[in-house]
Amino acid sequence: MPQYHQFDALVVGAGGAGLMAALYASKGVNTAVISKLYPTRSHTGTAQGGISAALGNLEEDKWEWHAYDTIKGGDFLCDQDAVDIMCREAIDAVIDLEHMGLPFDRTPDGKISQRRFGGHTNNETKKPVMRACHAADRTGHMILQTLYQNCIKNNVKFFDEFQVIDVLIEDGKCNGVVAVQLATGEIHVFHSKATLIATGGFGKMWKVTSNAHSLTGDLPAAVLRRGLPLEDMEFFQFHPTGVYKLGILLSEAARGEGAVFINDKGERFMERYMPTLKDLAPRDICSRCIYTEIREGRGIGGKDYVYLDFRPEQINKYFEADGNPKRIDAHYLETRLPDIIEFARVYQGIDPIKEPVPIQPTAHYAMGGIPTDNDARVLADETGRIVEGLYAAGEVACVSVHGANRLGTNSLVDLVVFGKRGGIAMAEYCKQASFRPIHRDAAAKAGAAQLDRIRNNNGNERPHAIRKEMQAVMDEKVGVYRTGAGLEEAIDKIHELQARYKRIRIDDKGFKWNTDLMEAWELGALLDLAEVTAFAALARTESRGGHYREDYPNRDDVNFLKHSMVWKNGTITLKYKPVRITRIPPQERKY
Amino acid sequence: MFTPLITTARESLRYRGSGHVLWLLHRVTGLGVVIFLGTHIFGMSMATFNPPLHEAMLAVYKTPLFSVGEIVLAACLIFHAVNGTRIAILELRPALWDKQAVATRWSVIITLILLAPTIAVMAFKSISYYVTHGLK
Amino acid sequence: MASTTTVTPGRTVRKVQPIPQTRNRLELALWLFMRYSGLALVFLALSHFWMQHVLIGTHEIEFAGTQLRWGITGQPVTVEQVIWRAYYAVMLVLAVTHGINGVRQVAYDYFGHRPAIYKGLMSVIVAVAALISLGGIAALFMGAAASGGEAALR
Amino acid sequence: MKINLKIKRFNPETDKKPHWETYAVEVEPTDRVLDALHDVKWNQDGTLALRRSCAHGVCGSDAMRINGRNMLACKVLIQNIAKDGDTITVEPILGLPVVKDLIVDMEPFFAHYRAVMPYLVNNDPLPANGRERLQSPADRERYDDTTKCILCAACTTSCPSFWARGEYVGPAAIVQAHRFIFDSRDQAAQQRLEILSAQDGVWRCRTAFNCTEACPRGIQVTKAIGEVKEALRTGVIR
Numbered sequence A: 001m002p003q004y005h006q007f008d009a010l011v012v013g014a015g016g017a018g019l020m021a022a023l024y025a026s027k028g029v030n031t032a033v034i035s036k037l038y039p040t041r042s043h044t045g046t047a048q049g050g051i052s053a054a055l056g057n058l059e060e061d062k063w064e065w066h067a068y069d070t071i072k073g074g075d076f077l078c079d080q081d082a083v084d085i086m087c088r089e090a091i092d093a094v095i096d097l098e099h100m101g102l103p104f105d106r107t108p109d110g111k112i113s114q115r116r117f118g119g120h121t122n123n124e125t126k127k128p129v130m131r132a133c134h135a136a137d138r139t140g141h142m143i144l145q146t147l148y149q150n151c152i153k154n155n156v157k158f159f160d161e162f163q164v165i166d167v168l169i170e171d172g173k174c175n176g177v178v179a180v181q182l183a184t185g186e187i188h189v190f191h192s193k194a195t196l197i198a199t200g201g202f203g204k205m206w207k208v209t210s211n212a213h214s215l216t217g218d219l220p221a222a223v224l225r226r227g228l229p230l231e232d233m234e235f236f237q238f239h240p241t242g243v244y245k246l247g248i249l250l251s252e253a254a255r256g257e258g259a260v261f262i263n264d265k266g267e268r269f270m271e272r273y274m275p276t277l278k279d280l281a282p283r284d285i286c287s288r289c290i291y292t293e294i295r296e297g298r299g300i301g302g303k304d305y306v307y308l309d310f311r312p313e314q315i316n317k318y319f320e321a322d323g324n325p326k327r328i329d330a331h332y333l334e335t336r337l338p339d340i341i342e343f344a345r346v347y348q349g350i351d352p353i354k355e356p357v358p359i360q361p362t363a364h365y366a367m368g369g370i371p372t373d374n375d376a377r378v379l380a381d382e383t384g385r386i387v388e389g390l391y392a393a394g395e396v397a398c399v400s401v402h403g404a405n406r407l408g409t410n411s412l413v414d415l416v417v418f419g420k421r422g423g424i425a426m427a428e429y430c431k432q433a434s435f436r437p438i439h440r441d442a443a444a445k446a447g448a449a450q451l452d453r454i455r456n457n458n459g460n461e462r463p464h465a466i467r468k469e470m471q472a473v474m475d476e477k478v479g480v481y482r483t484g485a486g487l488e489e490a491i492d493k494i495h496e497l498q499a500r501y502k503r504i505r506i507d508d509k510g511f512k513w514n515t516d517l518m519e520a521w522e523l524g525a526l527l528d529l530a531e532v533t534a535f536a537a538l539a540r541t542e543s544r545g546g547h548y549r550e551d552y553p554n555r556d557d558v559n560f561l562k563h564s565m566v567w568k569n570g571t572i573t574l575k576y577k578p579v580r581i582t583r584i585p586p587q588e589r590k591y
Numbered sequence B: 001m002f003t004p005l006i007t008t009a010r011e012s013l014r015y016r017g018s019g020h021v022l023w024l025l026h027r028v029t030g031l032g033v034v035i036f037l038g039t040h041i042f043g044m045s046m047a048t049f050n051p052p053l054h055e056a057m058l059a060v061y062k063t064p065l066f067s068v069g070e071i072v073l074a075a076c077l078i079f080h081a082v083n084g085t086r087i088a089i090l091e092l093r094p095a096l097w098d099k100q101a102v103a104t105r106w107s108v109i110i111t112l113i114l115l116a117p118t119i120a121v122m123a124f125k126s127i128s129y130y131v132t133h134g135l136k
Numbered sequence C: 001m002a003s004t005t006t007v008t009p010g011r012t013v014r015k016v017q018p019i020p021q022t023r024n025r026l027e028l029a030l031w032l033f034m035r036y037s038g039l040a041l042v043f044l045a046l047s048h049f050w051m052q053h054v055l056i057g058t059h060e061i062e063f064a065g066t067q068l069r070w071g072i073t074g075q076p077v078t079v080e081q082v083i084w085r086a087y088y089a090v091m092l093v094l095a096v097t098h099g100i101n102g103v104r105q106v107a108y109d110y111f112g113h114r115p116a117i118y119k120g121l122m123s124v125i126v127a128v129a130a131l132i133s134l135g136g137i138a139a140l141f142m143g144a145a146a147s148g149g150e151a152a153l154r
Numbered sequence D: 001m002k003i004n005l006k007i008k009r010f011n012p013e014t015d016k017k018p019h020w021e022t023y024a025v026e027v028e029p030t031d032r033v034l035d036a037l038h039d040v041k042w043n044q045d046g047t048l049a050l051r052r053s054c055a056h057g058v059c060g061s062d063a064m065r066i067n068g069r070n071m072l073a074c075k076v077l078i079q080n081i082a083k084d085g086d087t088i089t090v091e092p093i094l095g096l097p098v099v100k101d102l103i104v105d106m107e108p109f110f111a112h113y114r115a116v117m118p119y120l121v122n123n124d125p126l127p128a129n130g131r132e133r134l135q136s137p138a139d140r141e142r143y144d145d146t147t148k149c150i151l152c153a154a155c156t157t158s159c160p161s162f163w164a165r166g167e168y169v170g171p172a173a174i175v176q177a178h179r180f181i182f183d184s185r186d187q188a189a190q191q192r193l194e195i196l197s198a199q200d201g202v203w204r205c206r207t208a209f210n211c212t213e214a215c216p217r218g219i220q221v222t223k224a225i226g227e228v229k230e231a232l233r234t235g236v237i238r
Ligand SMILES: Cc1cc2nc3c(=O)[nH]c(=O)nc-3n(C[C@H](O)[C@H](O)[C@H](O)COP(=O)(O)OP(=O)(O)OC[C@H]3O[C@@H](n4cnc5c(N)ncnc54)[C@H](O)[C@@H]3O)c2cc1C
Pocket: A012, A013, A014, A015, A016, A017, A018, A034, A035, A036, A037, A038, A039, A042, A043, A044, A045, A046, A047, A048, A049, A050, A051, A139, A140, A162, A163, A164, A165, A198, A199, A200, A201, A210, A211, A212, A214, A218, A219, A249, A251, A364, A365, A393, A394, A395, A396, A408, A409, A410, A411, A412, A413, A415
């Protein structure tokens, strides 16, 4: 029997964005959070390096500089009014987190400690600035824990281990979601006035990725199927420092503390490409430089990786070369980067204090996603019409504050700022709106049918084989370097895989904790997202930020200073909308 | 009713942690000593209330089975004492928990050091007693 | 407490009130008692054990020895015998309370989820232990029976 | 290399009792146990159920008993626990009801977590300048260790006191309480200590030390518990 619940506000996803929204929404209206993982398992917990805010605790800093860096880092595709909001409100948001109990590291005079991060500069000297607030190298963990703790304190209602599989949209308005309770396999219909989607990234399209197994884009796919568009899907960030072969992230904080890239010749190659920021250049640039080194035969041993070197004596050597008076030792690194050092020790058997660590770019962050306005309201089309009652925040949303490439630490800023704005906006909306009627039985039936189709399908394809092939083709053709021909091949391959997906067969026919079924369902979502990603990438015949076309290596502001919007109604439609430029005109991106 | 007892007993043996082995031994030896202590006090008090029974019990003490049991008792008591001292000292000073691994090793070593001569003397005395008096 | 303008370097030390609920205080007291009585028992129990069971040896223990240490019922006691009695009394009280609380902990672990059984079990154990130790104490202070020695001689 | 995975299976919809099943898998020595489990799930038997997410030891989803000890499947490399041809046993963590295969009901665990007031309490007015509360680096360092906890339950379910009696709050909840009791910004140490002084609170800890050994985050769990006991005993938090 399907079950039925009614709440004023629903939050789907219990990562940083979802919990922030829930905290603020629950202050005003009856709110519930639905998450397919226990909240503390969300991927926000893996974020390492920090959260930026121009607190100026250690050296001079201004939120305008932060905004400028963000816009430049985003290769001028950011909507500048949104960036201004984010960078200005970041300061209060970080202070807010501290008041909630977040154990930031401290400066000697007791303030929140800050460190350097890629792309964050003093606009006047052009030198890196200490802007990333941190709690060792587990800042995300502490944000997630702190927010969850405060939700417990405020008695927020949680539906843990409920996976949302459908969004109820009727006449351009959202009335809730349909979810399956993983423990029982039962369908639950959640009826709401306002729903906020905060389900995070969808990096599992790729094989080498820093993303968790759970980041499968369930909700973006669901809204896509409900006829809503996704924005800027071609922009996906490849983080330069993933653990070789595994993709586990070694945070930029390592380079913030002084680590450098080294090629086969032992050369600090970033000096050649980016003379000012060097190893702290934005991620898209570093990833491409690494691949260029590899392609030109200077990967380690001629293979497809380079080294990240954080041996203290090497760091000190480079500090000296850069004229930086700072000197560090092994103990300093062990306290500032304990987790990262442990990752290398556990997964590669390498002690980073003594040896350089093999790294490779890894699929990391979705700049694109569900289009929203500055109050997290979801947009229905390129004209800015909103979907009443539907909100999105966090990595899943595209505001767009990250443009074509996100700066390190800015995602956590995005989560807390827009999560909070979304929560407040929902509460306000709920107070004046009333529940719209829904057809709960029909909704439940449609949800159940989605799953039963997979459960009872009698095909001969194993979902895992399809997933593997999808990830391989995405790594190869829709990765750091892209070409028109490659993208076309990728689309063909994805279409083939989608056809084969119709013939899958799973082993587990049961209801309780049927992870076989849910993984197969998630694969369907990933295939849809892979398809629109490749499509949007094919149409953008320029190179900008995270999207690099070898056949169109230059940025083309004349034709492509615009956001893409992609629909999938049987066929795929692409439209574009302009970028909101308020203060900073596009310029060439040099560091 | 016995589920927690049975689970714990079974899983304590199956679980491969090292810590709870000492915990288990401490518990078992503590209970062993309690049982002995009970009978012992009972027996001793009979020296006042029922001398013949007391005599009889002393006689039981002089059987080989009891001699073996007595050696086990020695092991229990000494282990429980040494390990209990470890727990007490460490717990009254949490700063010493860093030394837990060392402390564990030492409680085993000290137990053995105390136990070896004790067992040797007891075994020697028992055997010579049975050699001269014969088995009853 | 953190101030808003300056911060004192080093570590803040704070005080809390004693825990008020008696029930909880009892757990704490018993916990401490287990540790301190344990430490005392190291000397008492081990010395007794080594004396009686190792140095003298169980096979050499005769009733006469007990009479010598405890004194004999109804007869005056020597200073030495008083010291022996005190030694045994302290050991007995500590060992029994330590042991009984130990058993209570174990019983609570495994039968705490069934209060009726737990309580029943504990009453039986406490009753038996009380009887035995009362007997023990009484015996100690009454001394060994005079007739016992004769029985041994028979 | 080839290894055998011996997994304790239980399907609530068909089984009355758990049973063992063994799967042969081909792995790289540097693979994680999680990779081997995925190999079984994806290529041999899709009905195998387990929780996992981050795959690198930070989300706390996949605590399980591997070769008889609690570990995160994603944080132990096969080469560290097995040689070619060996058998690795995998079972659910102990002391929580098994729901399916390697999945246990975490609710009792989180109930203990919620019981210790795991959140900062500070009723003073916020700093007038609109900025952060200050805290000295030494005060911050004081509770650093216990902020690492990912609530994986490896500690609590390795604790013999918890096996015996699920009402014991368990090491993980005490770790969480410690994180706040020793935070100089917090003001609810008193209430937390009262909660923990109950019969099923810290005094149930028999210093078995399995928890510290099991903690994948390297937290000195027993020491943290000892410090809570010390605070209760002395009435001083230092
Ligand atoms: C390794 C790593 C390191 C990073 N480091 C940094 C950093 O230092 N600084 C920075 O700013 N950013 C960093 N990022 C990026 C940042 O962490 C993420 O973008 C951000 O945490 C996303 O948060 P979120 O709240 O949007 O979603 P998440 O935290 O990913 O949460 C998603 C939530 O949605 C739920 N969910 C998903 N699907 C469903 C469904 N179908 N039904 C119900 N619930 C569902 C999940 O259970 C989960 O609770 C890092 C990312 C990674 C991968």
